[in-house]
Amino acid sequence: MMDVSHPPVLSPSNIGSFAYLTVKDRLPVILTRVIDYLYRERISLGLKYGEAAQEGCKEVVSRLSQMKNEMQTNKDFQLLWSPQPNNPYDDSEIWNQQFESYVSTYGVSPKWFAASWLYAECYMYARIHEALYLCDPLRDFDPFEEQKQKSLVDSQIAVEALTDKVSSICSALSSHTQDQLKQHVLKFFEVSLWGNKCDLSISSGGECCQAEDVFSSLEKLRSNIIVNDSNMLWQLLISLPEDQRDIALVLDNAGFELISDLCLMTILMEAGLTTSLTLYPKTRPWFVSDALEKDLRWTVDKLRSNSGSGGQIATKWSSYLSDGRWKICNSKFWTTGYDYAEMSKLSPDLYSQLSKASLIIFKGDLNYRKLTGDLEWPTDTKFEYALQDFRPTPLLAVRTAKGGPVVGLLPGQSKTISSVDRDWNINGDYGMIQLCTFS
Numbered sequence: 001m002m003d004v005s006h007p008p009v010l011s012p013s014n015i016g017s018f019a020y021l022t023v024k025d026r027l028p029v030i031l032t033r034v035i036d037y038l039y040r041e042r043i044s045l046g047l048k049y050g051e052a053a054q055e056g057c058k059e060v061v062s063r064l065s066q067m068k069n070e071m072q073t074n075k076d077f078q079l080l081w082s083p084q085p086n087n088p089y090d091d092s093e094i095w096n097q098q099f100e101s102y103v104s105t106y107g108v109s110p111k112w113f114a115a116s117w118l119y120a121e122c123y124m125y126a127r128i129h130e131a132l133y134l135c136d137p138l139r140d141f142d143p144f145e146e147q148k149q150k151s152l153v154d155s156q157i158a159v160e161a162l163t164d165k166v167s168s169i170c171s172a173l174s175s176h177t178q179d180q181l182k183q184h185v186l187k188f189f190e191v192s193l194w195g196n197k198c199d200l201s202i203s204s205g206g207e208c209c210q211a212e213d214v215f216s217s218l219e220k221l222r223s224n225i226i227v228n229d230s231n232m233l234w235q236l237l238i239s240l241p242e243d244q245r246d247i248a249l250v251l252d253n254a255g256f257e258l259i260s261d262l263c264l265m266t267i268l269m270e271a272g273l274t275t276s277l278t279l280y281p282k283t284r285p286w287f288v289s290d291a292l293e294k295d296l297r298w299t300v301d302k303l304r305s306n307s308g309s310g311g312q313i314a315t316k317w318s319s320y321l322s323d324g325r326w327k328i329c330n331s332k333f334w335t336t337g338y339d340y341a342e343m344s345k346l347s348p349d350l351y352s353q354l355s356k357a358s359l360i361i362f363k364g365d366l367n368y369r370k371l372t373g374d375l376e377w378p379t380d381t382k383f384e385y386a387l388q389d390f391r392p393t394p395l396l397a398v399r400t401a402k403g404g405p406v407v408g409l410l411p412g413q414s415k416t417i418s419s420v421d422r423d424w425n426i427n428g429d430y431g432m433i434q435l436c437t438f439s
């Protein structure tokens with residue numbers, strides 16, 4: 001274990017902090033939306049999933065209302081129902097183990113405003129899933145699916161602009177100089193970065209889409225990339241041996257962000273900079289907009305039915321998936337309340353699988369929180385230091401700052417940014433393309 005002294009963890013016990021406001025205001029709104037949605041749609045869900053689902057909706061509503069009350073009155077967390085025999089990604093044991101270890105460390109049960117922000121926020125999604133899971137016909141129901149799908153449909157113009165660009169770059173690849181290719185690739189990393197600006201959890205499940213073509217704003221946005229390791233990243237990509245160009249992509253949100261990620265991966269594949277890709281989605285409805293395997297497959301199918309460049313590119317995605325160059329790998333570790341420094345102990349198989357990749361790309365703010373332990377690091381802490389015991393292989397974080405820690409800045413940099421924008425670390429307007437090679 002590295003010798004790392006720890007700052008405190010971000011916590012909702014810190015009144016007025018972003019963590020506090022999330023648990024006090026944003027999470028109850030997300031829960032209320034799910035409750036209203038299930039109640040409103042109970043008849044149509046009954047028609048779709050059978051009569052028992054209609055009654056089931058009422059039970060789920062009652063469980064979720066109970067949880068909302070527990071949250072708002074700062075009650076103890078509960079153990080999850082365990083084991084969940086028909087759930088292939090049953091992680092209830094890990095959740096209950098986290099509960100027990102909290103009790104043995106602190107001598108009391110975790111509570112909504114006393115546990116860490118990361119633990120509390122992740123726990124809410126585990127409980128939403130449990131509430132549905134306990135109702136047989138709704139066991140696999142995703143209450144956020146409609147929102148995720150709508151956010152993609154509403155981003156159609158931006159998606160078309162993106163796929164047109166990918167298509168024209170790919171068809172001219174052989175005539176590009178290495179420098180031209182570099183410019184294209186790095187721009188697509190930026191598109192994937194800004195694709196993370198908007199997620200449905202930060203908007204408490206309110207509407208969120210990419211309405212305009214992001215390509216035209218990249219230059220203007222570049223100064224908002226507060227850590228930009230793009231040049232080092234390019235050096236790493238071009239120096240990979242031909243038989244070791246395997247990328248692991250730990251996905252974040254469905255909708256425009258997912259399309260931007262897959263477009264980036266398409267260029268890397270077509271340019272030969274990547275030969276195989278493993279995609280890691282979530283295994284339960286998560287932080288409203290996070291992509292599950294079925295969202296990923298829906299996205300590919302949806303785009304495939306488009307005429308024009310979108311259809312062509314999604315057809316490529318289908319063939320990558322069917323010939324095995326792209327794999328989808330599900331792991332229950334992503335939806336536990338643990339940060340990634342715990343991965344080698346709690347999920348050694350996942351850790352060793354990730355370690356074999358040439359590069360792991362972590363998308364989004366929550367992944368960044370889990371990479372850095374969600375601790376209150378001074379912003380000039382070295383990224384490698386903040387990763388603590390998580391050292392699988394070179395890794396890249398691509399995220400906009402929406403409340404989690406920020407590390408790797410220059411001394412004084414955060415002060416300068418704050419003087420321009422007080423909310424720079426929560427509003428998603430600032431981003432990071434941050435590499436750690438552990439060298």
Ligand SMILES: O=P(O)(O)OC[C@@]1(O)O[C@H](CO)[C@@H](O)[C@@H]1O
Binds near residue numbers: 121199202
């Ligand atoms: O991981 P993502 O999708 O980029 O962001 C998830 C997120 O919006 O959820 C939390 C607020 O509820 C924040 O930590 C974080 O910004």
Ligand SMILES: [Mn+2]
Binds near residue numbers: 199201253289364366
């Ligand atoms: Mn997300």
